[in-house]
Amino acid sequence: MFVMSQNAPAVLSANGLNTLATAIAGASLLGGLILWGYGIWWLAIAIMITLRYLKDGIPYNIGWWGYTFPLGVFAVATGRLATIVPLTPIAWLASTLISFLGFVWILVAIRTVRGILNRSLFVAPCLAAE
Structure with a gap:
């Protein structure tokens, strides 16, 4: 838009x-x-839900990739908004979001590769109970 x-x-x-x-x-x-x-x-809700479950330990699954797309879209939209509305806090927020997106992407990529190598990524808990 x-x-x-x-x-x-x-x-x-x-x-x-x-x-x-x-x-x-x-x-x-x-x-x-x-x-x-x-x-x-959305970002506020995602942060609050993640922090709530982080203390219990969040097991890795492929669904973690679901955070990267909306975060990426929001970071790019914030960057575009920073070019339209030249306010420093919006530019800082865009930079922070893009940096955080890079961190999340690298974290999820490393956890995915680790799950592939140790074959824990392909275990279906719902099928293992049978």
Whole structure:
């Protein structure tokens, strides 16, 4: 949505839709901000749930990769927002999120390779009970 808000005026103007360019750019920015706010909510919930279960010990499974995609999308959206709204805290948040994404990606990749090598990744607990 942020990319559309930046590029809509030029694209629509080039196609003879000058009257819609500003409205679509504004609506796209507003929609992007709403979705970005939802991303903040998701991040807060994900952090709280992870911290709650971290003290009990979270066994590794392939589902850990599920954190990388939404975190990556939110980090990229925050980086794009930092180019549109030049506020230093947003740029810092984008840098922090991208760094954390790199850390999570490396951690999950190492745990995946380790699980493949020791064959613990391919054990299905629901089938092992039978």
